[in-house]
Amino acid sequence: MTALIHPLLLSGGSGTRLWPLSRKSFPKQFALVTGTESLFQAAARRLSGPGFAAPLVVTGNDFRFIVAEQLATLGIAPQAVLIEPEGRNTAPAVLAAALTLAKDDPDALLLVAPSDHVISGAAAFREAAQAAAARAQAGDLVTFGIPPTRPETGYGYLELAPDADAGAGVPQPLARFVEKPDAARAAEMLASGQYLWNAGIFLFTAAGLIRAFETHAPEVLEPVRRAVEGAAADLGFMRLAAGPWDAVPNISIDYAIMEKAPNLAVMVYADGWSDLGGWDAVWQESGPDAQGNVTSEHATAIGCERSLLRSESGRVELVGIGLKDLIAVATCDAVLVAHRSEAQKVKEAVEALKAKGASQATQFPHAHRPWGMFESLVTGPRFQVKRIVVKPGAVLSLQSHHHRSEHWIVVEGTAKVTIDGEVRLVTENQSVYIPLGAVHRMENPGKVPMVLIEVQTGSYLGEDDIIRYEDVYARGQGAKG
Template sequence: MRHIIPTLLCGGSGTRLWPLSRKSYPKQFARLMGEESLFQASARRLSGEGFAAPVVLTGDPFRFIVTEQLAAVEMAPQGILIEPEGRNTAPAILAAALWLADEDPQALMLVAPSDHVIPDPATFRATVQAAAARAEAGDLVTFGITPTRSETGYGYLELAAGAEAGADTPQSLARFVEKPGAERAAEMLAAGTFLWNAGIFLFTAETLIAAYRLHAPDLLTAVEGALKGATSDLGFTRLEPQAWAGAQDISIDYAIMEKAENLAVMPYSGAWSDLGGWDAVWMESTQDAAGNACSDHATAIDCSGSLLRSETPGQEVVGIGLSDMMVVAMSDAVLVAPKSEAQRVKDAVSALKAKGVPQAVQLPRDYRPWGWYESLIIGGRFQVKRIVVHPGASLSLQSHHHRSEHWIVVEGTAKVTVDAEVKLITENQSVYIPLGAVHRMENPGKVPMVLIEVQTGSYLGEDDIIRYEDIYARG
């Protein structure tokens, strides 16, 4: 059997887990369920014997987050494809198939979202390998989860007559079913012939491309053009934007799976969650005797069935007399709602976008290729930031039209360039960057470098940057 190539999708925005998940740093990169991010856990889960290095599809803002998080778990991808814009799963998966088929048309692809929770990775890997022969034979294999409740938040897969929901081999599939209402979900659970649609697929690149040629030829033309015009950038493959924009924004379920006849479904009876809302996070979290799931900085008093999370060190969250509530607090935003309204959190994001507030899409901590920064205080003509630079990393050589800066190193050592002068600044030392000066900050050490930056000026926006050199190839 060929090695299975994990194809990880990690370009989504995860609005239903706001305020922790935002467009600037979506849920797959967050540590929601442990010390590793969901993306890291997904990459680990689909590794080991029988699995090749992964292919990753993501957006431009996340490309360095992907490489950094994979390096942290000592994994290297065989390819990272950069989507110019989100066009849903059908174009993204096809791009990966075409990229792999260029070298091996029979490449065996396991397509998986990077934000799912599967607590028993060994059993899941065995389930995937049990489906491999069917995929190599030319079928499109989708994975179905044995339902444990009448869930209205998932799509379903209806088994064909005679198929077994508890089988350990791929089964015949009758049809895909949209997310049901409560009454219909209860009926499907009782019938025992329906599985949750996990959005995980296994097929050869050649089989999938043939399905697009038959069912979505216009999509195939657009994505082929985007790949043909792709450019290589620091090891990333950037799909060509103009051709990519011509690809229909559509899911692979609608574009291919609901039309194809060579379908099979592989049942999986182990624990699984797509963490599609804070109610799902509560369900997957450790709970006390009253059913409360509390983070390290949260306390429940006379509460029951509630989720209490503080995502900011030093910020304590206390719930008193709450029942079936979810409270998620960050330094710049707090969510309070009944668990029954978990699917409406995305409505809150839409409302905040309409108000034009940055909390709708932007985390307080802004992640960059070289590290991250966060604003501590913002005034009319000043701003104070904490900046953390990774070992060996460097900010761009830049200048500003409207602000000057003061840098105070509080941890590590900074190599600082100001016009023609280059010097090392150690802990408790500072340097002044006059308005208009060409400057750069680097971390020459082996530990993270932390500094406090005080900006003063008439305009303090992040777009007041003129870049002269940048090792990360940003404009």
């Protein structure tokens, strides 16, 4: 009988290739890139059901509440959410999950899946994972490969062994991992029929992976083991110990293990996959119309061909006229225009924006918080205007500021406001003043979202000008903690 498969959702990436929709502060796995669910939610739903245990998640500190909220929306309770002190690529993240799982069951099957991919046919993929389980239980490290449909230079490849049968429906012998090729080599590999795209999805037992690290990457194993042993519970999360984690190398599981291990096998999955590694992939996955165009609700194409026109803001209507093979993506604070063939260079654009100090490189005007969200509407040298939305029953930290005072005007719902120990209710069309240095808090005592406009004035308006005295979300000091 096949054991339960324990999904591991890797959710710490920054997703810069889908800028401006995806940024460091809110990467693509949590965004609505395709469909009505985030990519993270789609991955969690895909890897649930009979034969699958509750998921493990590895993510960063800034995303832990987003992970919890998006899983709760699906009615999925995670087995564990591990918080990395710093991102160290996939090898340490996967190993930390394996060590955590091995505490209770060393033979547990661990299915590693990036949370920002699109996979067609959720049931078909679950069947493929279960078909690969016996090979993983026997001690092999199983990777998943995708039959290539074009000479793609943005993916790594897997070379099938000479005796492999790609249509067998069970894991096949794997000769080796292959680095991302140039265009000529990619065309040769496509023509040969002996190569698959490396999907970055793996299945093995926890003990099997740990043995592989003992043999091939002990320099990764020891600090990760100490970080797991020193992990501390924090609300519903598990924080890996920061001290040992500082010594963890930054390395992918491909480099650390898969390119060295002899006990490899590959499960071929041919029912639809994309890593959405660029806007060209989003265009392809979104189902272009008869003219080859993909348009969002707030975008209009006139005389365009084979183009992606997408506006993420109801306040920005994007219109393209006579465009061919172009990508145009607009948010409320940034616009990307690129030829589809140059989609992979978006990362270069993000680096250029960082170099010039543009906040749009990494930050959105709106920010998600465990209590709700806020967006910056207007910013000047000594003032800022925000719209703040607080979820029903949510409460912000008890805090003060060194450098700014605030006016709050409630426009929807009712706010319960505390200022220097005095508590009052502020309803629609009422306002309240928070003097500089006052210890204050707001909460939403109602059953509908509460919305207010905040006007800040002062010499410094940064999010890190927060001194927290109490916080139900245990965020510590600083902008997010």
